[in-house]
Amino acid sequence: MGCFRVARGKGQGIVEYAVILGLIALVVVLALGAMGISVGDVYAAVVKALGGEVSCKTYYHSDFGREIPSWIEIKNSFWGKFGSWQVKDGKLVSPRSGAMLLNGYSGSDYNISLSGIRLANQSSAWNGYGVMFRSSLDAKNRLNGYMFEFERRRPNEPVTMYFSYWVGGTQVVMNPPGKMVIPANSGWDNPANLTVSVQGNTFVASMNGKKIMEATDPKNLYTEGAVGVASNAGSSIVVDDLAVKTPGCEE
Amino acid sequence: MERSPSLDEYKDGMPERLPDSSARRRRAWIAIAVLAALALVFGVLNLARSGAFARVAGVGGVKGVVVDETGQPLPAEIFVLGTNLSAETDASGYFEIQGVPAGDQTLVIGYLAQGTEVPVRVAGGETRDLGQVRVSTAEQRDRLLAVEGGQ
Numbered sequence: 001m002g003c004f005r006v007a008r009g010k011g012q013g014i015v016e017y018a019v020i021l022g023l024i025a026l027v028v029v030l031a032l033g034a035m036g037i038s039v040g041d042v043y044a045a046v047v048k049a050l051g052g053e054v055s056c057k058t059y060y061h062s063d064f065g066r067e068i069p070s071w072i073e074i075k076n077s078f079w080g081k082f083g084s085w086q087v088k089d090g091k092l093v094s095p096r097s098g099a100m101l102l103n104g105y106s107g108s109d110y111n112i113s114l115s116g117i118r119l120a121n122q123s124s125a126w127n128g129y130g131v132m133f134r135s136s137l138d139a140k141n142r143l144n145g146y147m148f149e150f151e152r153r154r155p156n157e158p159v160t161m162y163f164s165y166w167v168g169g170t171q172v173v174m175n176p177p178g179k180m181v182i183p184a185n186s187g188w189d190n191p192a193n194l195t196v197s198v199q200g201n202t203f204v205a206s207m208n209g210k211k212i213m214e215a216t217d218p219k220n221l222y223t224e225g226a227v228g229v230a231s232n233a234g235s236s237i238v239v240d241d242l243a244v245k246t247p248g249c250e251e
Numbered sequence: 252m253e254r255s256p257s258l259d260e261y262k263d264g265m266p267e268r269l270p271d272s273s274a275r276r277r278r279a280w281i282a283i284a285v286l287a288a289l290a291l292v293f294g295v296l297n298l299a300r301s302g303a304f305a306r307v308a309g310v311g312g313v314k315g316v317v318v319d320e321t322g323q324p325l326p327a328e329i330f331v332l333g334t335n336l337s338a339e340t341d342a343s344g345y346f347e348i349q350g351v352p353a354g355d356q357t358l359v360i361g362y363l364a365q366g367t368e369v370p371v372r373v374a375g376g377e378t379r380d381l382g383q384v385r386v387s388t389a390e391q392r393d394r395l396l397a398v399e400g401g402q
Contacts, residue, residue: 013272013275013276013279016276016279016280016283017279019283020279020282020283020286023283023286023287023289023290024286026286026290027286027289027290027293030290030293030294030296030297031289031293033293033297034293034296034297077364078364078398081398081399097397097398123397125393125396125397126393126394126397126398153393167330167332167359167361167366168328168330168337168361169361169364170328170330170359170361170364170365170366171364171365171366172359172365172366172367172368219332219333219357221332221333232397233394233397233398234397
């Protein structure tokens with residue numbers, strides 16, 4: 001009788017420990033979810049922190065020479081009034097107030113890298129350009145998604161940079177961090193490289209390898225979408241090379 | 252974790268007291284109860300963040316009048332963030348949106364492609380009246396001039 005009791009007790013102990021482990025896992029997953037953190041993001045961060053191999057993949061690449069991408073131009077009351085995007089002398093050239101989404105790639109987490117950027121045809125107001133991500137167009141050809149942007153409203157006004165989201169073609173500055181002023185001579189209008197890293201609900205912009213801005217969207221409005229480039233109303237943009245890769249991958 | 256008796260404990264015959272496993276089991280069940288309670292709390296928090304909670308809480312409405320700095324009605328478009336709901340103002344700046352999930356919502360008042368966020372708490376079965384919603388328009392008008400090639 002006693003032997004049977006001991007055996008039953010030991011068996012229950014193992015079950016209890018299994019239940020405890022299962023509950024710990026469940027509580028961790030639910031706690032992360034309640035804080036708006038994806039388990040996949042945590043896993044990726046842990047792998048990265050441990051120096052694990054990040055599986056690098058190039059989702060999209062064009063040097064506008066041999067490889068010319070196809071794109072969808074955004075034409076509505078806000079964009080596309082001053083001409084079309086074109087590839088000229090191995091470079092992507094935008095019109096003033098132009099916006100396009102790369103055709104054929106849509107994803108969730110990625111690094112967008114633009115090389116050899118040059119602002120051109122600058123008029124007296126609203127110079128600047130932007131990088132769109134997790135973006136799509138609605139039935140009225142209006143943008144939904146995110147954007148990182150440099151902007152100078154007037155030559156004598158400061159240059160600002162900011163992350164924004166677009167809903168139904170309406171742009172809302174993400175605040176925090178809001179608009180940040182950068183020095184006019186920082187090279188914003190002619191950077192060798194501009195990278196926007198999109199991972200989970202955190203977005204990081206880097207210029208010439210140096211991090212310049214970070215934003216988080218607690219609402220996690222858009223979880224996937226296309227990549228694109230835009231020019232402001234007062235200038236066009238010239239780009240040498242555009243690549244979309246796995247986040248965390250070095251060149 | 253399990254403390255099983257070893258042969259050493261029996262070298263002088265049967266011990267007077269057998270190892271007490273009930274205390275260990277009691278602690279295990281307390282841990283299970285605490286973890287289950289935590290799982291319940293976080294589960295409810297997750298539910299509150301999801302659309303499922305909104306469906307349980309019901310839907311309501313929101314209405315208001317969009318005006319500029321001088322009080323003039325604006326032709327604006329209003330979006331309920333995170334939903335497909337939107338509405339345009341009429342000539343008097345009035346808008347009304349029904350079917351808004353109950354709870355804390357964010358409206359985006361869009362005018363000339365620039366938006367202003369307005370947080371709003373919507374109660375199920377009720378229409379929340381925001382009254383006059385004032386939107387600054389100087390930057391939008393300035394940008395419109397550039398977009399239309401005026402500068």
